[in-house]
Amino acid sequence: MSTANEASYVTRAPSDVTEKETHDAEEQESTMDNEMKKELLDDKKERKREDKKEGTERSELSSQEGTVDSQIYTATSLPVHETRTKTYPLILDRAYGINQTLPVFSLQDEDRLVILYACAHVAVMCDHTSNSQHLLQGHCSPITCLCASEDRRWLVTADRGQENLVIIWDSYTGIPVRTMFDCHPEGGVSALALSKDSKYLATVAGTAQRVCIWDWTDESVSPKCRVDISPKYGFQNQILFHPSDSTQLISNSESQVLFYIWEMGCLEYSAPDISNKIFNVALGSLSQSIFHYDGVRALTATSKGYIVIWDKESESVSRDPLVWKATKVIPLQNAGITVLTLIDSFLVTGDVNGHIKFYDENLKLISLYSQYSLDPIRSISFSKEIPSTNGPGYKEDCTLNAKPFVIRNFVLSTTQATIVHVNAQKNVLQTLLKEHAEPLEAVACHPKQPLVTMGSHSGTIKVWDYERKEAVCSRVFQSHKKIQCITYDPQGFYLAVGFASGALQILDAYTLESEEDQCLQYSQDAITHLTFSQDSLYLAAADTGKAVTLLRRYKEGSQEIWMYQGRHHSHYEPIQDLLFGVDLDSNQSRLLSLGMDRKLVEYDLLNSGENELMILSSDRIEQSAVPTCMLWYPPTPEHFLLTASSMYKMKLFNATSKMCRKTVLGPSYGSPVKKMAILPASKDGDPNSRYMAYITRDKIGIQILPLDGNPHKSFAAICHSTGVYALACSYDGRYAFTAGGPDCTVFSWELSLSSLEALAALGGKEMLPYYSLLEEGREGQLFKEMEEYFYYCQLQNQDFNTMETRLVSTRIPLSDMPFLMRALNFYPTEQELEDMENEVKFSCYAETRNYVTDIDLEDFIKLYVNHRPASGTSRQELCNAFQVLGRRDGRGRYTIARDELLELLQAKGEHMTEDELAECFTTLLGFSSESCKDSESPLDSVLPTEISMETFATDILGFSTATLELPREDT
Incomplete structure (x- = not known):
């Protein structure tokens, strides 16, 4: 898999494009002048000499043709199914979902139907013909905009993360040919566009609006030109090059259209008046703006169904952007226009009713697609293949002559995460993708079949066969929305679904059907955790009301029903995890819950009667850290419960006595572990080892067991930069699935355990x-x-x-x-x-x-x-302690009175006696106990009356100021 970092040694795209060639994209694609070849050859020879010094191998020069054996220039078509080498322990296998706010592009549909769309921080080239995906990975933050060149050879993606990356990809190989770092440090990229010849790239900054034009084919790290946009013109969310003149551009916000001219290295813009007073009509918000193909007019669509026509006032100053003027407003249709584009000789619109309409140059309706029940259109992308005008089967246009309506095939996307392909010749609409359009926080794997189930806030459940890469079934819940969690029972017969409304449904695992009266609701609080007992006899649910509800399955005749067993408000802080287990002595089910109150609660299932859930034990398992999750540790001579905490620690507790038997340093990848899952025994990797998958705030990782604190036995990768909400593992331990919540995405990760073992071996043996x-x-x-x-x-x-x-x-x-x-x-x-x-x-x-x-x-x-603490004794810890226990003095510092501090140490927490306090403080301060022996209050002579955090840290504990990073006086 190529990454963005590889762009440094990948051959660049053609850069010596003359101004004459910019008007002929096809000739530019197929021709490379001798000067360019010589430059590429010299570059390659130089890299070869450098690589030879380092002992690395590079591709050889072709002795017959004298050209570079580059994948970029030898590739002639889009990639077929991606072949991956298992270099890393975690390999992104497939992306389920789509960012419905970004456009979708048709890359090819003649012999293979290939589309491009964004999914969280990954761009997906989906080959619908072979049902495969080629994933473009390089971003660490969600992709905020993407575009494609007119010939679909070059793809551009951008984000608004810490690096503010812009990556240009070769669509034929999936290789990043250029990575641009911090193009807009002031807020990332919010819009971008490629010129017709693909040489220039226009970008719009996200926060502080700035437009830059880059020649991405050279090695410059600075734009060719740039201009700052006044905030009064609104947030420019779309930009476009003139189709025949790369020195002109157009962009718009919801309220203003801007025209740009690029001359003599200077970029200027104008903002013609478009207020409602000019035409005495409410235009609504502006959606998209384009240049007309005649080159002297521009068009802007609005949310009220209007088209604003822009003209130039004088041909003599036609290159002056100030001459653009709104000359006419046409009420083109009743529905709001969401998409406006040009293809061949047609003007094309998409609207909020899901209709696609084609107009001629005079804005006369030629044809429309309105018979399909589509959601509001988000984007329209036409195939690069030009149809044959003699081909049979085209629909007739809407004119009186009813001529054959010859148009290219196109792909459209809707605001509800649906992608549709329209075969214009056969007049056939094909749904390529229909994904979740709202946050997706629930995912579960079938315990015996290659099935993964996803649930979203829209109330939709969808089941995929992850081996065959196809959807199996789905269901939409109308009465309840916001699916919070789902889980299968150990036998794979039932699927439990928890809703934000507190409702609970138990479905047939294969058909997703349920009895009408099987919607159970015993709480008004959102269900956060669901778990079945090993014998599938019990189902427990935890909710945001800090309570646990228990259901039991009974058989009535030929039917099986779930009856309410009891409910207990067992925690005073949110419940972090819920877990069923088996008592090794009696083989009876055990139920435990873990809360942010640091309590591990076990419930007495045996003695709980009807409408009563009793507690067997409640143990405080942490002092300062907050537990985040738990699971049963794989069988050893002893039976252990494994927990993770907010302080990057993992603990093993004896399953019977609840005694802490081991503490190890957990994975420390920026945030604590929030969920864990033991992988089933797998043929991959060491047969004598067991493995564990886990998620942190934004990463997925795998860990070699047994836990011993060796950092090289763990590996993690970014899975959802906006946060990962759920983790599920396949029944055979080959795949892990993560749900990204707001990014509406589930990622499938192939696990390479042998790579993890190799990584651990490279870390060294023994100590x-x-x-x-x-x-x-x-x-x-x-x-x-x-x-x-x-x-x-x-x-x-x-x-x-x-x-x-x-x-x-x-x-x-x-x-x-x-x-x-x-x-x-x-x-x-x-x-x-x-x-x-x-x-x-x-x-x-x-x-x-x-x-x-x-x-x-x-x-x-x-x-x-x-x-020891994973991050040492931090400034923030002491600062928080003094803020809670102390009070602010006249200089803005938090201090604690000496008598109050001594009282707290003797009465709170693990309290100390007065003699212990005296011994500790005199030792820390370097006084002998004999020197304070005659004093009535020995600590009065060694401690100041008021103790600040700085005094406590440096004078008493002996920490250095540099190490502790003490706060300033004004903190």
């Missing part, structure tokens, strides 16, 4: 990955301090003053571990220390039935890097 987590690695100061403190503990345990022969050991008592942690500037709480001790103490208990009472240096390093 190498953990050394890399230490500052400066094994050769750094931190590691040396660890060794010294470790040996110091050994000496201390053997008595410093002894004259006997010392016993050399590689281990220290477990009781010394807390002191060693604190010596390394990691100050765990008492609960965290207990978790660490239990982790080491019970590490071999399942196998040996013996406790571990000591620890060696390597295990200590693993314990240290896994338990």
Whole structure:
């Protein structure tokens, strides 16, 4: 798969296009002058010499023709089905969805029906004939605009992300030939257009409106010209080159049309008056503007069905943009016009009623397509193939003569995420794509079949066969909207659907049908989680009301019905996850919920009666971190529950005692893990290993199990830059699916577990990955301090003053571990220390039935890097603490009174005694306990009356200002 970064060594598009050649696109496409060939050959030779020094291989020069063996210049057609090498652990396989706000382009429809559209941050070249997709990946942010050259050879995509990328693609190979970074740092790109000869690219900045013209075929990083647009003219959302003169452009906002002229390296624009007072008519908002094919007129369509005609006042100054004037307004149709374009000798409109109309140069209706029940038209794109005028089967036009209406085939898109192809000769309409038009937050995979189900806020459920790449069935719920979550039962017979209204429906997994009276509603709050028990006997639902509802399946005659079992408001913060399990001793179902209140609640299913859901236990599993999700860990000698938290940690809890048995550093890719799923055993990868898929805020990742904190055992990739909402894995562990919410997209990811194993192997064996987590690695100061403190503990345990022969050991008592942690500037709480001790103490208990009472240096390093804060002690943590506990003084700083601080430390949280406080503070401040012994309040003499955050951090804790990044006084 080519990426945008590869553009640096891909041959550029033809750049030596003369002004005469700009009027003949076909000749420009097929001809390359000798000077261009020589330039390409010299460039290639230079790159070959550089690559030879680096020991890399490049394509060889053709000895017979003397030309470059470039994929760009040897490609002659659009790519067939994309062949991928499994280089990465996660490979984007298919995109389900479409950005309905952007246009769709017809790339080819003579022998293969190929279209281009945007889907989140990916552009999709969809070959409908072979039912395949070629995915153009290079953006990390959603694509905001795209366009195609007239010959459909060059494609352009742009975004408004951090890099503000504009990428030019070769449609024949799918290779990015040019990547332009930060074209508009002031807000990204909101509109773009290519000139007729494809040499020049016009872009419009998103926030601070600025129009730039680029010669993308050269290596310049600056535009040829640019001009800033006054904010009073509105947000320019569309721009277009003149069809025969690349020095003229037109753009419009909802209220103003702008005309541009580019001469002598200077770009100027004019804004002719188009107020309603001129024609004494309410025009509505402006939708699209185009140049007429005669070159001396322009047209603008409006939301009221009008066409505004622009003319030039004087031919003598025809190149002056100031001469454009609105001369006439024609009420072309009753419906609002959403699309206005030209093709051959016809003017084409699309409107809010879903009608397509063709007009001649005098705006006389020639033909229309109104018999199809379409949504408002978003875009119309005509095939580049010119039809034969002698071909039979064309429909008759609307004139009295009823001549054959010869028009190219075209593709149209609607505002409801539908793409339709119209065969003009056969007068046949074919729906190519009909996707979700509203946010899509729910996705689930069938447990035994290659089926994936998606649910959106429009109340639509759609089932796809992801191996055959075809839709199986769908259903639209009319009475309830906003599907929040869906899930299959373990046997694959039922599909449960949760709605934002609190309603719950249980469908047949294959037909999506349900009994009329099976719409269950026991809450007015949105359903957020659904889960079935392993025997499919129970169904549990969690909602935004912080409550859990339990249903049970009963059999009445030949029918199976779901009855309300009970409901419990078990959390005082939102529920993060809901999970069924199986008790290993009794083989009975277990139900657990996890909340933002840090509580893990287990429900007593056995003793819960009718209309009553009882709680068996409620355990606080975190102190500071907020748990985000949980799942059952794969079988080991012990049964574990795995949780992830907001502090990038993962914890294993004993399934019975709820004791924390292990804490490891989780994936840290910018945001915490928000959902996890254990992959089924797969033939790919290590047969002795198990794997886990997970999602963060905007990424999908996979992890090798068992969890041990090795960062090289995890891999992640951006999946939905606006946020990922749901994760589902296929029954065979080959695919993972992510739902992007507002981007109305589901991505299918092929998992290459062997690539993940290779990636982990490259990270090093044994202790190498953990050394890399230490500052400066094994050769750094931190590691040396660890060794010294470790040996110091050994000496201390053997008595410093002894004259006997010392016993050399590689281990220290477990009781010394807390002191060693604190010596390394990691100050765990008492609960965290207990978790660490239990982790080491019970590490071999399942196998040996013996406790571990000591620890060696390597295990200590693993314990240290896994338990310490993932981002260290941050300024924000201390700042937040002082803002909550303290008060602002006259200088704007937050301070805490000494007496109040001492009271908080003795009465709140893991409270300390007065003697412990005195010992800690005197040690930190370098005072001896003897010097304060005579004082009635020993801490009064060592602590200031008012303690600021800076004083607490630097003077008491001893943190350096540079390391801690303390805030300024005005923070």
